[in-house]
Each structure stands twice: as structure tokens, then as C-alpha cells.
Amino acid sequence: MAVVGIIGTGLVGSGLATLLAAGGFSVVAHDVASEKVKVLERFGVARAESPAEVATRASRVILSLMTPAITRDVLFGKGGVVTSNQLPRIVVDTSTGSPEDAIRFHEQLAARGIGYLEAPISGTSVQIARKEGVYLAGGQRDAFDACKDIFDALGGKAVYLGATGNGARAKLAVNLVLGLNRAALAEGIEFAVMMGIDGRVFLDLLKLTPAQSRVADLKGPKMVSGDFTTEGKLSQHRKDVGLMIDAAGHLGRSLPFSEFHAALLDDAIAAGDGELDNSAVIKEIRRRSHASGAIR
Numbered sequence: 001m002a003v004v005g006i007i008g009t010g011l012v013g014s015g016l017a018t019l020l021a022a023g024g025f026s027v028v029a030h031d032v033a034s035e036k037v038k039v040l041e042r043f044g045v046a047r048a049e050s051p052a053e054v055a056t057r058a059s060r061v062i063l064s065l066m067t068p069a070i071t072r073d074v075l076f077g078k079g080g081v082v083t084s085n086q087l088p089r090i091v092v093d094t095s096t097g098s099p100e101d102a103i104r105f106h107e108q109l110a111a112r113g114i115g116y117l118e119a120p121i122s123g124t125s126v127q128i129a130r131k132e133g134v135y136l137a138g139g140q141r142d143a144f145d146a147c148k149d150i151f152d153a154l155g156g157k158a159v160y161l162g163a164t165g166n167g168a169r170a171k172l173a174v175n176l177v178l179g180l181n182r183a184a185l186a187e188g189i190e191f192a193v194m195m196g197i198d199g200r201v202f203l204d205l206l207k208l209t210p211a212q213s214r215v216a217d218l219k220g221p222k223m224v225s226g227d228f229t230t231e232g233k234l235s236q237h238r239k240d241v242g243l244m245i246d247a248a249g250h251l252g253r254s255l256p257f258s259e260f261h262a263a264l265l266d267d268a269i270a271a272g273d274g275e276l277d278n279s280a281v282i283k284e285i286r287r288r289s290h291a292s293g294a295i296r
Helices: 011-022 034-043 051-057 068-076 099-110 125-129 141-146 148-154 166-194 199-206 214-225 234-250 256-270 278-295
Strands: 003-007 026-030 060-063 090-093 115-118 134-139 157-160
Touching: 003 011, 003 051, 011 026, 011 034, 011 125, 011 148, 026 034, 026 051, 051 060, 060 068, 068 099, 090 099, 099 115, 099 166, 115 141, 134 141, 134 166, 141 148, 141 157, 148 157, 166 199, 166 214, 166 234, 166 256, 166 278, 199 214, 214 278, 234 256, 234 278, 256 278
Parallel strands: 003 026, 003 060, 060 090, 090 115, 134 157
Antiparallel strands: 115 134
8 A cells, every 4th residue: 555644734734634545545644733633543544753754654745834934844854854764755745835935845855866746736625625626736747647646546636837836836826816806706795785685695696697706606605604614714825925926026026906915814814814714804805894984
């Protein structure tokens, strides 16, 4: 039985681990919050005490981490992947980061004889669990081909985009569109409701118009019901928006809507909504709407 390692078992990583275990892989996982891995033991996932132990036990290691800084520490810090007595053959990084970080990780791992494949995922944790995620792969083609069995078990679609960095570039652009769609949907729902249209009726109406979208299908019901159970954290999307703005800045350009979106998310986080689902952006839209009305 092929062994695959997973480091980071949050909303996404736990979903990946469960799918791989169900797909016939022997999965060994590590998370700084060990209780997260313990929950997965009932699915046959084994626990490792460190990233180095994961690398020792698995020739292919998947990362699902919050920030590039955490990824750097997991790979190269104390007890990190590269400190293992037996280095893995390939590291698959599903985290969302900058193209520059991906290129840097690729170069640093290549110097140690380890292949690096970036594969950030487009899709919520629920979509990933349903095998509907899209894996945006960048790196060496042979590393991508060597992980075909993993992508097959995860379902969804794995798209090879060429050189390292292209996965991150594509993911940031996709997330930009998704984030602005959510914000526009939130304002549209709030606008309809303030004019006296029931939110659920409005969502049903959207399905009949060119304004229909998968974002409306996935996030609209959460916005209308107020159920912000987390599928993707609002604070994590704010991190992604910062990466988008930085990437454009490196090119000497700006992203006007995204800059406004960043401020909107900052206020939502300041109001205590950061750990909620990203559909909770409607709460900030609503606060601003009421505040503006009060001023007038």
C-alpha cells in the first residue's frame, strides 16, 4: 500500500487525508494541533510527531498550510521535512501563497534532491470532500505525472499549468474573481432585502437570470440564513487578497476593486468575523449599509 504524508490537517488537509485513506492509501499526518490528527485516526490515518517523521515514513508529502511562513518552517525549520533521515521524493504544496514563494521552495528543495509540485486548490472544504476541487499544478511535469494516483484518489480535476509559480498565479486570479463575486452577491442580497424582497425568493430569481453563478449556489443560502459555519475562513481570504495586491504591486500595477475589498474584509475581521465562513462578508455589507443610512 502506497504511503502518503500530509502536514496540516485543518479544513482542507483533513479532507485530503480522508479522501486518500478512502482511496486505498496509507496516510500519515502531522499537525501542530495534534487533536486534529487524532480525529482522523478513525479513518485509518496514522499520526506523526513532526514533519520530519512524516517525511521518513512517506516518499510523497502533501502540505496544506495557512501561510508561506508556516510552510517555510515546516520544510526547513527544527524538525522540518528536510531534517528527516530519509528525504521524501516529492513535496506537493496545496497551500495558497505567492509565485515567488513557490519558486523559492522549488529551488531550495531541488538543491536537496526533492521534487516540488505546487498544487493550490480551487474549491471550498465541502467541495474538496465531494471530490469537486480543482488542483492548479505548477512544477516539473514528471513530478505531476508521478502524483497522478494521488490526484485520481482526490477526484475533481488536476490541471497542469507548466512552470513553478503558475499554480500560485492562477489560484490568486481565481480567488480574486471568487472574492469579488461573494462581495457583489452579498450587496445584491442586502439591496434586495432592504427593498422588501425576501432573500430566498431573490436567490431563486437569480437562478433564472444571467446573474446566476456557482457562488450564488454555494454561498447565497449561507448569507440568507445567517449560517456562517466555516467552509473557508474570511480571514484566510483576506490573506489571499493581500497576496493578490502584492503580486500586482511587483508588476507595477494595482487592483482597485481588490484594494477596496481588502478594507471591507479588514473591517469584518475587526468586528470579530474573521473565523467565520467567507460568506459572512454580508455582515460587513449590512453594517456599512445601516451606518450610511443613519448618517443620512
